[in-house]
Amino acid sequence: MAADMRLPTIRKQVSLSSSLSALDGKDLVVPGDVITSDTGFMRGHGTYMDEEKLTASVAGEVERVNKLICVRPLKTRFNGEVGDVVVGRITEVQQKRWKVETNSRLDSVLLLSSVNLPGGELRRRSAEDELTMRDYLQEGDLISAEVQSVFSDGALSLHTRSLKYGKLGQGVLVQLSPSLIKRQKTHFHNLPCGASIILGNNGFVWLYPTPGHQDEEAGGYYTSLEPVSLSDREVISRLRNCLLALGAHKVLLYDTSVLYCYESSLPHQIKDILKPEVMEEIVMMTRQKLVELEG
Amino acid sequence: MENVLCLNRSTGDTSVACCMGSLRTDDLRVDGRGCEDYRHMEIETEMVSNTDGSAKVTLGHTDVLVGVKAEIGKPRPMVPDEGYLEFFVDCSANATPEFEGRGGDELGMELSNTLYKVFNNRYSVDLKSLSISPGEHCWVLYVDVLLLQCDGNLFDAISVAIKAALFNTKIPKVHISEDEEGGKEIELSDDPYDCMRLNVENVPCIVTLCKVGHRHVVDATLQEKACSVASLIISVTHKGTVTCVRKVGGGSLDPESIFEMTETGKRVGKALHAPLMELLQEEESLGKKRQKVGFLDTTLIVAVSHCP
Numbered sequence: 385m386a387a388d389m390r391l392p393t394i395r396k397q398v399s400l401s402s403s404l405s406a407l408d409g410k411d412l413v414v415p416g417d418v419i420t421s422d423t424g425f426m427r428g429h430g431t432y433m434d435e436e437k438l439t440a441s442v443a444g445e446v447e448r449v450n451k452l453i454c455v456r457p458l459k460t461r462f463n464g465e466v467g468d469v470v471v472g473r474i475t476e477v478q479q480k481r482w483k484v485e486t487n488s489r490l491d492s493v494l495l496l497s498s499v500n501l502p503g504g505e506l507r508r509r510s511a512e513d514e515l516t517m518r519d520y521l522q523e524g525d526l527i528s529a530e531v532q533s534v535f536s537d538g539a540l541s542l543h544t545r546s547l548k549y550g551k552l553g554q555g556v557l558v559q560l561s562p563s564l565i566k567r568q569k570t571h572f573h574n575l576p577c578g579a580s581i582i583l584g585n586n587g588f589v590w591l592y593p594t595p596g597h598q599d600e601e602a603g604g605y606y607t608s609l610e611p612v613s614l615s616d617r618e619v620i621s622r623l624r625n626c627l628l629a630l631g632a633h634k635v636l637l638y639d640t641s642v643l644y645c646y647e648s649s650l651p652h653q654i655k656d657i658l659k660p661e662v663m664e665e666i667v668m669m670t671r672q673k674l675v676e677l678e679g
Numbered sequence: 680m681e682n683v684l685c686l687n688r689s690t691g692d693t694s695v696a697c698c699m700g701s702l703r704t705d706d707l708r709v710d711g712r713g714c715e716d717y718r719h720m721e722i723e724t725e726m727v728s729n730t731d732g733s734a735k736v737t738l739g740h741t742d743v744l745v746g747v748k749a750e751i752g753k754p755r756p757m758v759p760d761e762g763y764l765e766f767f768v769d770c771s772a773n774a775t776p777e778f779e780g781r782g783g784d785e786l787g788m789e790l791s792n793t794l795y796k797v798f799n800n801r802y803s804v805d806l807k808s809l810s811i812s813p814g815e816h817c818w819v820l821y822v823d824v825l826l827l828q829c830d831g832n833l834f835d836a837i838s839v840a841i842k843a844a845l846f847n848t849k850i851p852k853v854h855i856s857e858d859e860e861g862g863k864e865i866e867l868s869d870d871p872y873d874c875m876r877l878n879v880e881n882v883p884c885i886v887t888l889c890k891v892g893h894r895h896v897v898d899a900t901l902q903e904k905a906c907s908v909a910s911l912i913i914s915v916t917h918k919g920t921v922t923c924v925r926k927v928g929g930g931s932l933d934p935e936s937i938f939e940m941t942e943t944g945k946r947v948g949k950a951l952h953a954p955l956m957e958l959l960q961e962e963e964s965l966g967k968k969r970q971k972v973g974f975l976d977t978t979l980i981v982a983v984s985h986c987p
Contacts (some may be wrong), residue, residue, distance in 0.1 A: 390721060
């Protein structure tokens with residue numbers, strides 16, 4: 385019950401000797417750094433010409449493709465591509481579409497024609513469907529969806545035309561940077577520790593208790609409000625703290641790294657995971673395990 | 680689960696349901712804390728060099744900076760032999776974009792009014808020691824609070840920071856001399872170490888209790904605050920004396936829950952003071968050897984494991 389008070393300390397520089405070799409091929413720049421003085425290159429995103437010299441305008445790594453130089457920023461808003469899985473929150477209900485907040489520069493769009501109607505019917509959307517939009521998705525609801533296309537202004541068009549997407553039920557949302565989520569074949573995982581996770585490409589990660597039985601016609605429409613058991617909740621809280629610890633130390637997130645972090649955190653109490661020294665210890669152990677896995 | 684539907688929609692029904700469900704039967708919040716646990720707190724004093732006392736408190740992601748300046752002024756007519764404190768809370772636009780321009784003024788007014796109420800008694804700070812010459816001169820302590828980051832539980836962080844800043848305040852000693860015409864002249868001593876310190880033993884700490892579902896929690900994050908209908912702010916001294924109780928929020932509280940929350944607040948508040956004073960004494964004893972962190976809260980992580 386006692387509050388944990390302490391004097392602040394300067395956080396130490398953390399670097400792993402094993403990953404230094406990986407840094408050889410990468411060029412990290414900060415805004416204002418001169419990339420090259422050679423005028424033969426085309427300048428891409430994240431760069432600008434400053435007195436004949438190519439200079440970086442964002443903090444990130446330099447990418448060179450033949451004659452094109454661009455800088456990919458380390459921390460940025462979500463730039464969606466077709467096929468990305470996102471977790472978003474409904475912000476507005478408009479005529480024939482919903483506006484979804486997905487941590488990108490513009491709110492994404494979920495058209496009424498891109499969602500599954502309850503009962504799995506396949507028909508043209510009528511005026512009545514438009515009026516009952518709010519019964520399905522309201523402001524504040526969380527959904528998982530896939531990016532169908534990108535509009536010319538950069539806004540994403542989402543769809544939930546599969547049974548695995550749709551409105552999300554009880555669980556915990558963790559908001560992290562999109563650049564930390566690794567692109568994989570599947571973003572829906574049932575972790576062996578007893579919970580399930582959706583790693584949205586936009587940095588939103590959804591943790592929820594593994595559903596007991598699969599309801600065929602439910603398909604993202606039915607949300608269960610049954611109380612979740614204590615053991616499930618403990619697993620989810622622990623996973624949430626592990627995700628925050630990995631995010632704070634900029635570790636790439638995918639199912640294996642999350643699982644290793646969870647295992648490394650088991651000796652500690654759930655609430656202790658967020659203390660700086662415990663966080664460091666857990667992340668160091670996770671990194672070591674990942675390095676062992678690689679080679 | 681009956682009251683799930685009528686709660687604030689901005690967090691979505693289902694995350695609210697999860698939040699409340701775990702509190703109903705067990706002592707488990709989303710981040711693993713119990714109902715009466717505080718987040719990780721870091722306190723540092725003496726960071727702003729042009730104030731007489733300053734302190735910075737980081738509670739989770741809430742960042743608060745307090746500066747205390749002592750100036751000579753005229754005492755209030757009702758109490759000529761006492762000094763007084765003036766509070767001002769500035770919600771910086773750094774905290775959230777909503778505070779830009781005049782957006783943070785309302786919250787700042789509410790916070791400073793509560794602080795006035797909390798300190799409006801004779802025992803929190805010994806005001807008589809702030810008097811220089813009764814009826815003519817006294818010390819006025821201007822306490823300025825700056826909110827750098829908001830992640831819930833502002834009152835608690837502000838009160839801990841004020842207590843630390845007042846502990847750190849060094850008021851120069853004055854000598855009053857008479858000159859030829861009989862008027863009084865005030866001389867401040869030149870020695871920077873010749874100063875008076877305040878006794879902050881009785882300074883209260885504020886505990887905010889938010890009612891979520893059927894239970895109440897201490898140190899709520901922004902997410903938990905969105906799920907709560909009403910909160911109780913209670914300021915407690917180290918002896919367990921209550922100086923101020925205030926209810927905020929749009930919902931209603933049952934008299935029984937108010938009683939329970941007050942009891943919890945008294946217990947939690949009383950337990951805050953001892954570790955805080957210990958930490959402040961420890962920091963003081965380090966003296967010149969103390970490593971000043973200041974605002975350099977840099978996470979220097981060099982190895983970025985990106986997609987190859």
